[in-house]
Amino acid sequence: SAVISQKPSRDICQRGTSLTIQCQVDSQVTMMFWYRQQPGQSLTLIATANQGSEATYESGFVIDKFPISRPNLTFSTLTVSNMSPEDSSIYLCSVEFGTGGSGYTFGSGTRLTVV
Amino acid sequence: AQKVTQAQTEISVVEKEDVTLDCVYETRDTTYYLFWYKQPPSGELVFLIRRNSFDEQNEISGRYSWNFQKSTSSFNFTITASQVVDSAVYFCALSEAWGNEKLTFGTGTRLTIIP
Numbered sequence: 596s597a598v599i600s601q602k603p604s605r606d607i608c609q610r611g612t613s614l615t616i617q618c619q620v621d622s623q624v625t626m627m628f629w630y631r632q633q634p635g636q637s638l639t640l641i642a643t644a645n646q647g648s649e650a651t652y653e654s655g656f657v658i659d660k661f662p663i664s665r666p667n668l669t670f671s672t673l674t675v676s677n678m679s680p681e682d683s684s685i686y687l688c689s690v691e692f693g694t695g696g697s698g699y700t701f702g703s704g705t706r707l708t709v710v
Numbered sequence: 711a712q713k714v715t716q717a718q719t720e721i722s723v724v725e726k727e728d729v730t731l732d733c734v735y736e737t738r739d740t741t742y743y744l745f746w747y748k749q750p751p752s753g754e755l756v757f758l759i760r761r762n763s764f765d766e767q768n769e770i771s772g773r774y775s776w777n778f779q780k781s782t783s784s785f786n787f788t789i790t791a792s793q794v795v796d797s798a799v800y801f802c803a804l805s806e807a808w809g810n811e812k813l814t815f816g817t818g819t820r821l822t823i824i825p
Contacts, residue, residue, distance in 0.1 A: 596757070628812060628813075636817070637801065637815045637816060637817045637818050638755075638801070638813070638815045639815075640812045640813070640814075643812060653812075685753060687755065689813075698745070698757050698760045699745070699757065699805075699813060700757060701747075701754065701755040701757075703753070703754045704753050704754060704755075706753065
């Protein structure tokens with residue numbers, strides 16, 4: 596399966612600032628997925644990033660708040676902008692490994708605390 | 711719309727007991743994948759299994775087994791002879807269509823194995 600390196604692993608940020616999270620995959624992948632896991636909650640998809648086109652955002656998530664870059668087939672970034680304490684969550688990137696829905700592997704996550 | 715329900719929020723069992731985690735799903739698609747993931751206290755998501763909608767055979771992997779029943783839209787997960795290392799949050803998830811589709815997660819079941 597693909598191996599994802601996600602950075603940073605955790606951060607504590609001041610409200611009103613922005614944080615950019617990076618995911619590097621050890622193989623080329625068509626799509627990368629960004630999820631949010633609020634404290635004690637399940638995972639919710641933020642957006643799907645396809646190389647060469649704009650990311651597709653899920654309901655409740657907007658590009659101005661969560662801009663995503665996908666410059667090539669192995670790398671993506673998610674920025675959490677103008678942060679508030681409500682943004683404190685774990686953010687995870689994910690890619691499919693294999694074909695035909697074989698499985699999805701996840702980065703180790705970024706644990707964000709906004710103070 | 712797709713939905714995954716894990717009715718058991720928390721389960722505690724004594725070590726070496728067997729435990730079953732329930733998962734019920736809803737989808738309008740005839741082609742879909744079901745998944746189980748483990749999230750230990752460290753926070754990473756560990757892929758356990760993928761099952762496609764055309765394969766209703768039960769699967770066993772060591773102490774883990776999965777029972778897929780389309781008639782009841784369930785995909786239950788059993789751990790036999792539980793161990794303390796099995797303590798984690800377990801998520802059931804669903805993806806529609808083949809590959810490169812988002813995962814819809816259940817709310818998770820927190821499993822605690824008591825030594």
